[in-house]
Amino acid sequence: MGEIAQAPAQLAGFDREAWAALLGNALPFAAAAGDLLFRQGDTADALYLVEAGMLEIAARIPGDENAVISQIRPGEVVGEFALLDDGPRSARVRALEDTRGLAISGRRFRALLADGSAWALQLGHALRRLVAARTRITLQRIVNEGHFDAHALRQLHAGPPPCPIRRDAAALARGLMRLKGFEELASAGDLLDAPRGATVAVPGDRQDGLHLVLRGAVRAAVPRGAMAEQVFVFGPGCFVGLTGHSDGGPQPLMVTAAEHALLVHLPSRELEALEAASPAWLPALHAAFGRQLVQDQRKANRHLGRSLSLARFNHAGELG
């Protein structure tokens, strides 16, 4: 078996020892040209790292059509959601050429992550960055391609930013299912009061950490002149700014309070201090980051698919 001597660019950040350990936990895979590696909707069980050949990712959209999303070349990975989230496969992957490489099982990854294995920790970090980068690309397509339904745009409310407020953040966090296992995080930042329409972030902002929603909801949208194209709604227990926090890039969307909201601002220095202190609940926090990044990526893809399919649906019969 040929071996990938060092981490590919998509998984940058591994030290030599951790990468060798990762390879020791991977299994070879091969797919002949035309073979399906997995289908959309299949149970997701592994991540694939391509050494040679080429794969094609395609997703179905309403009307049962296939939309080709991208091609995967040597040194690239596919199927990374399997290690971060327990949902089904979100796309179909087929070999365009005879392809081979390494597969990392989700079950093995999670078991070793729970044991604090260094390679699993580094892989988790690299995958979150990879998913965030993919979401950023999808969001950029949404911004650039502009297939929005004009009726779906809403007035852009961009009021003053949220203000500090004194409330018991720990009590507000208690019972929120999404924060199960790491409720203490809510007390690690500054509690903010965001009236409906308050501006939490604007596109291009350099992010300082993350916001966590404890009550109410915020909307992340693409500004379209005086209007906004809603992409995400984040409710209690959701993080805001996870894409930028994970890939280090600027804030991609306009974020405003969709409802009167209570948010915790978690500055970068606090998040870095948490990583260094490594409390017992840190793995639960990392797992929540991973789950939400995957959810956000799925949602961004569905948003793009909805726009494309609505445009086609509404023009049915108008061609030829």
Added chain:
Amino acid sequence: MCRILSYLGTPVLLDDLLYAPDSSLLNQTIGAQMLQMLNLAGFGMAAWDEASHAPNVPFRYRTTQVALFDRNLKALAGKLRSSALLAHIRGVPYNSTVQINEQNCHPFRFEGVPLSMAHNGDLAGFRDMRFDLAPHIRPEFARQIQGSTDSEWIYALVVSALPDPAAINEPDAILTAIRHALGVLREARTRHGITRSSSTNLMFCDGTNLAAVRFTFDFGHFDAGALQGSSEYLSMWYTCGRDYGLHEGEWKLTGGAIDADSVIVASEPLTRDFATWIEVPEYSALLVRREGDRRRAEVHALEV
């Protein structure tokens, strides 16, 4: 907390929508994918058949039985082919204060009104604010309210706001009436100081047009330590295409969006594999109009 299904398109056998898919509406009675709750408090449907007597009047069926065990429904579903359907299974809190009776089964439809409605969600503080709603309901509809649910009052508010409730209204007029009704509810909530998260996912169908609303008042608001409101936005999904049926071992619409003439909207996909399903966005309405043999679908933002 209920589940709804609506269909508009070329005629299909009801069994294929209600029973056949692996996560069909009736399977959601005990195994919904996106709701941790049983839906045991009744079933109802309105189904339009163009070949039937008085085709604008739907075939209606409502029962408090657990529909999974209803042989009559199963037999009917194996015979009826419909070009439009609005069906609902009711889920309620597990306690004896809830009223289980036919009058509380959805969909609601007043005499002489083509538009039917089903609701998924509940309005916090409804018993306090309902008397504020009465002035906004036409007397002929107020007299027809027979049940005890918030849902029937929402329906009464919407049909009261239609320009001509006895006619088939254009989707835009239906959406305007929905906006008006949600506005009345918002004012009543404000007057009574009700801020708890209240889901108002609604589906309307008159056999010709379909309107589906995914909306929550004050989403994400509830008292600390008591998650009375859901902390997740209630789901709603749709798919479009043509020739709904079993294709390559899978229940789906097919043929590509370019030739689409049919739409399914549901609280959640009817299949475990929801590759061809897409979410209706939060705070939005999906309108489906009929234009000859085609349908036109639009997503509209809802700000109330």
